Amino acid sequence: MFSAYCLHVGADLSIGKVTDSGNIRCAFHGWEYDGESGQCAYLPSGDPVPPRASLYRFPVVERYGIVFAFNGLTPRFSIPEFDHTEDSLVLKSGTFPDRFQVDPWVICANTPDLLHVTELHQFDVRNDPYEDVTWQDYSATFPIHALTPAGPVLDIRPEIHGTNLFHQNGTVDGRWFGWSTWMGIPTPGQTTVFYTICAQPEPDETPEQTGEFLDYVLNLEMSIASEDVPVFAGMHYTPGNLTRGDRVLARFFEYLRTFPRSHPSADFLN
Ligand code: FES
Numbered sequence: 578m579f580s581a582y583c584l585h586v587g588a589d590l591s592i593g594k595v596t597d598s599g600n601i602r603c604a605f606h607g608w609e610y611d612g613e614s615g616q617c618a619y620l621p622s623g624d625p626v627p628p629r630a631s632l633y634r635f636p637v638v639e640r641y642g643i644v645f646a647f648n649g650l651t652p653r654f655s656i657p658e659f660d661h662t663e664d665s666l667v668l669k670s671g672t673f674p675d676r677f678q679v680d681p682w683v684i685c686a687n688t689p690d691l692l693h694v695t696e697l698h699q700f701d702v703r704n705d706p707y708e709d710v711t712w713q714d715y716s717a718t719f720p721i722h723a724l725t726p727a728g729p730v731l732d733i734r735p736e737i738h739g740t741n742l743f744h745q746n747g748t749v750d751g752r753w754f755g756w757s758t759w760m761g762i763p764t765p766g767q768t769t770v771f772y773t774i775c776a777q778p779e780p781d782e783t784p785e786q787t788g789e790f791l792d793y794v795l796n797l798e799m800s801i802a803s804e805d806v807p808v809f810a811g812m813h814y815t816p817g818n819l820t821r822g823d824r825v826l827a828r829f830f831e832y833l834r835t836f837p838r839s840h841p842s843a844d845f846l847n
């Protein structure tokens with residue numbers, strides 16, 4: 578994955594093409610970039626290649642049918658794992674149909690915002706998640722055991738990784754499933770949310786039945802998320818009035834404030 582804009586006069590390379598030799602060829606004047614290094618390799622005009630014309634090359638990894646890119650030279654953490662190996666799972670990845678009108682960190686802050694779980698989502702929380710929060714340099718996690726208002730019992734362990742990855746292992750009515758939302762930021766103030774939902778086939782069920790369970794948990798999670806969407810759309814936060822019940826959220830804001838900052842691709846994306 579490379580920065581998108583041609584270093585000649587800035588055309589969007591996604592409307593170019595990949596040549597037979599694996600170069601990326603700009604649609605505008607045909608500059609070509611090496612498909613491995615991103616270095617400009619060829620100019621149709623025959624002019625010499627400007628030596629500094631090189632695209633920014635992001636480190637990438639492919640998991641769960643999704644290509645993840647890290648905006649830095651070396652990723653500081655790995656893509657989170659599910660409790661079961663990927664090849665033992667029935668897995669579905671997709672994209673939420675609408676962009677969220679906030680930055681990814683606002684959506685991630687929804688997880689450690691423990692008070693909204695009972696008020697907005699009307700969960701009857703049976704454990705004390707405040708007691709069991711685990712903080713690491715690049716992640717935070719805690720367990721929730723709750724009755725949902727529609728009836729299903731959730732026993733889940735949500736995690737935030739970095740500032741834009743939500744990841745969850747757990748059970749609904751005793752059956753394991755995985756659910757993650759991966760947040761891209763197409764432009765400041767907006768988030769494209771990708772998701773992965775997965776389950777393990779039970780020994781006695783058909784593929785259709787596993788698929789039905791996947792759809793069931795996907796609908797359950799989507800309906801919980803849909804309760805947050807209108808709140809996100811109108812959010813105006815001014816620091817100063819968090820209370821004791823917000824202490825996990827407050828600690829998460831601190832995690833965000835002190836998160837290492839780096840934007841090495843900035844000069845390539847203007
Ligand atoms: S803008 Fe890409 S070749 Fe000119």
Ligand SMILES: [Fe+2]
Pocket residue numbers: 687693698801802805
């Ligand atoms: Fe929520």
